[in-house]
Amino acid sequence: MNKAQKTQLIMIAGGGTGGHIYPAIAIGRAIQKLNPKAQLRFVGTAAGLESKIMQRENLPLDLIQSGKLNFSGNPLQKLKTLFKIPMGIFQSAVLIRKYKPDFVLGVGGYASAPFVLTAALMGKKTAFWEPNAHPGMANRLLSRFVQKSYLVFAGSEKYLRSRDNRVFGMPLREEIELAQTEERSKISDTMTILCFGGSQGSLFLNEKISDFILQHPELHDRIHLIHQTGSLGYADMVKKYGNLSCVEVHEFIYDMPNQYRRADIQFCRGGASTIAEASAFGVVPLIVPLPAADDHQLRNAEAVVGRKAGFLFIQESFNVQEFSRVIQLLLNDVQLRKEMSQNLRTMAPQKAASAIATDILTQLS
Incomplete structure (x- = not known):
């Protein structure tokens, strides 16, 4: 990055399992390595592992309510989700007004969709990261609202409506x-x-x-x-x-x-x-x-x-x-x-976290 680095806030939403949390941390650490002045905040739910992991990583975490965006299965679970998602959207709006992020990235998991959707509707720069060859329902719906999608697999873009799709691979923590x-x-x-x-x-x-x-x-x-x-x-x-x-x-x-x-x-x-x-x-x-x-x-x-x-x-x-x-x-x-x-x-991914971080910071420069 150039010498005139700015203090920028990037909020990263999602979690639940390590498959979402650790790539999020990898991208966040890569952003801070490229721009040490950049600030990070993570957004998750109380139901996931993010509270334990973010505390160990000494990373700031805010919690919202959300549920599984899946309309099959247990009727009681569907009813709970119908109450949780609107509450999560309201809580997301409160956090976005409070912190005024420069960029919002979703990484999958329950918190990702409501927070990124709210940020997009509030005019923030947004993107999501999709780890699967066939994107899940939440990201397929979300794709029409975000500026960019960061993909692990070539071909995933055919399921999405994002304006710009980039295939960078799987973000890994630097030590890996x-x-x-x-x-x-x-x-x-x-x-x-x-x-x-x-x-x-x-x-x-x-x-x-x-x-x-x-x-x-x-x-x-x-x-x-x-x-x-x-x-x-x-x-x-x-x-x-x-x-x-x-x-x-x-x-x-x-x-x-x-x-x-x-x-x-x-x-x-x-x-x-x-x-x-x-x-x-x-x-x-x-x-x-x-x-x-x-x-x-x-x-x-x-x-x-x-x-x-x-x-x-x-x-x-x-x-x-x-x-x-x-x-x-x-x-x-x-x-x-x-x-x-x-x-x-020979199948190991090559510096995907750094590539995503560079792309995010380029949009903010």
């Missing part, structure tokens, strides 16, 4: 981007597995990986498991594993970069941010896509498998024997593990 230049530690005949079902955990993944560990005591001296269970599964997994020394159980892992450095393979969902972070570290993924109508996680997983960089398992037809076979194959075939890790690292 730097991992792309690191050498992997020497691969040995022991193996560390990282298991997590996104920031909120997955009861399905918890069950399958714990069953595997308990059914194969002969592998306990060669396998180490780092298991993020999520809040719902934590107590059950602690009890199930007992005193096994080959397992570490965490409700939530805040220091994910260091856990990636320790891991050789991971058992995970197929979210775009999960795949991008695995790619940066070369941690070979065994992916079980979250079943969903748009199947974007399945498409992410298929892209990894197509590069011979990971394995795909379908939840509805999950084969325990095949899962066990793949883990033992990777454990025993060190060369295969190394080749797949190298293939995966």
Whole structure:
């Protein structure tokens, strides 16, 4: 940026899960790196993980009410949402009048749509970031109101009405981007597995990986498991594993970069941010896509498998024997593990956070 940097306020709205929160933080940090005078404020809801994560990151957070913009499912939930969204829009207007942001960015999650929509209607410069190949309902509706959309996947723009669509890829935190230049530690005949079902955990993944560990005591001296269970599964997994020394159980892992450095393979969902972070570290993924109508996680997983960089398992037809076979194959075939890790690292995104930050600041210059 030029020498005459101004104090500018950028508000970033959204959250709920780490897949929205950490890209938001990555973009915010990149903005401050390019313009140290820039100020950030984040907007979320009390229902998400943003309160815990933003506090640890020492970042300012305001909360609004909102709900899932989905008109199928539980009638009571729909009724609650119909009350929450207007309240969220009112609260958004109050915050926008109070802080007078120069730019508002939505990153998905419950707070994103009402806050960005309100900002756009109040004449603020706005954009949203869309992580999926097939954008969700909220961003499809929101696209007609914002100036720009920042996309992870080429082709997503055909679903949107934004005036300007930019494909920059997945924003990663700087410490994860730097991992792309690191050498992997020497691969040995022991193996560390990282298991997590996104920031909120997955009861399905918890069950399958714990069953595997308990059914194969002969592998306990060669396998180490780092298991993020999520809040719902934590107590059950602690009890199930007992005193096994080959397992570490965490409700939530805040220091994910260091856990990636320790891991050789991971058992995970197929979210775009999960795949991008695995790619940066070369941690070979065994992916079980979250079943969903748009199947974007399945498409992410298929892209990894197509590069011979990971394995795909379908939840509805999950084969325990095949899962066990793949883990033992990777454990025993060190060369295969190394080749797949190298293939995966070729998929790592390149400085998307910096590109988005530069584009935002250019609009404000």
